[in-house]
Amino acid sequence: MDHTIICRCEEVTLEDINNTAEKYGCSARELKLRTRAGMGYCGGRTCRPAVDAVVQEATGEEPGNNLPLKVQPPVRPTSLATLGGQHQS
Amino acid sequence: MNQNRIIDHPVLGHLENKTPVTFTFDGKTYEGYEGDTVASALLANGIRQLRVHEESGSTRGIYCNIGHCFECRMTIDQTPGVRACLTELTPEMVVESGKVQPTPFSQPEDMPQTYADFTEKHTDNKEGDPNA
Ligand code: FES
Numbered sequence: 001m002d003h004t005i006i007c008r009c010e011e012v013t014l015e016d017i018n019n020t021a022e023k024y025g026c027s028a029r030e031l032k033l034r035t036r037a038g039m040g041y042c043g044g045r046t047c048r049p050a051v052d053a054v055v056q057e058a059t060g061e062e063p064g065n066n067l068p069l070k071v072q073p074p075v076r077p078t079s080l081a082t083l084g085g086q087h088q089s
Numbered sequence: 090m091n092q093n094r095i096i097d098h099p100v101l102g103h104l105e106n107k108t109p110v111t112f113t114f115d116g117k118t119y120e121g122y123e124g125d126t127v128a129s130a131l132l133a134n135g136i137r138q139l140r141v142h143e144e145s146g147s148t149r150g151i152y153c154n155i156g157h158c159f160e161c162r163m164t165i166d167q168t169p170g171v172r173a174c175l176t177e178l179t180p181e182m183v184v185e186s187g188k189v190q191p192t193p194f195s196q197p198e199d200m201p202q203t204y205a206d207f208t209e210k211h212t213d214n215k216e217g218d219p220n221a
Contacts, residue, residue: 008152008160011145041170046158077159079170 006054007047009040014054021058028055043077093133112182127173127184128154128161139163139173140187149187163187 002015012035020026020034028051031037037051038044044051096104107122114131121130128151131139137150139161152160154174161173164185173184201207 008149008158011142011147041162042157042159046153077170 006050007035007037007040007044009042009046010036010038012037012047017051017054018058021055025059027059028052031055041077043074093135110178110180112178112180112184114184115186121178123178125178127163127165127176127178127182129174130178131173131184138186141189143187143190144192146189 002013002018004014006012006014006017016035017031017037020031024030024034026034032039032044032051038048094104095101098104107124109120110123110125110130111118111120112127112130113119114134114136119130119134119136121133125133128139131137132151138148139151140149140163141147142149149160151174152158154161156172156175159170159172162170163173164187165171165173165176166183201210
């Protein structure tokens with residue numbers, strides 16, 4: 001169960017997150033920076049609720065939109081070539 | 090190639106008169122149907138592993154299948170990072186799986202951790218050496 005992967009992009013397990021939260025007693029944001037959970041290719045759109053839930057359990061921090069794991073643009077991963085108008089996708 | 094296809098679906102009905110489309114995946118030729126996504130065509134051919142994790146090499150396949158998670162990203166017609174679950178199959182499409190990427194900085198113990206470490210490592214360097 002602990003080897004369940006929470007963040008698939010950066011391959012962070014529930015165990016990693018729990019251990020980090022326990023060791024550093026950290027906020028969701030610090031947890032993210034230490035483990036990279038939610039910083040991968042998908043932009044944290046897949047694992048964010050799970051990371052929030054684990055943090056809440058470990059540290060009692062309520063998930064919020066203020067600073068911790070706030071959603072930041074771009075809403076979707078996109079290539080620089082697309083932004084530069086080189087191809088449509 | 091149809092061993093994994095649902096030919097008779099209780100809601101969607103019977104699958105019929107589909108035009109076959111050929112494509113290659115990692116150099117081998119496979120057949121899918123017109124209207125397939127790359128992911129569904131590969132699944133129908135029994136291929137569930139679409140890529141490996143870029144660093145660890147552990148296997149990855151379809152996860153959400155709705156374009157949300159980017160777990161199914163592949164190199165399609167030379168464009169890397171294309172989602173197989175959203176990309177419609179076209180004839181002679183060239184599909185390549187995601188591979189392990191080089192990790193030049195994966196031995197952090199070799200790297201100086203502090204500026205003092207760094208200067209110690211480079212004490213022998215001559216002045217003007219770009220690494221000094
Ligand atoms: S499987 Fe999630 S984006 Fe394709």
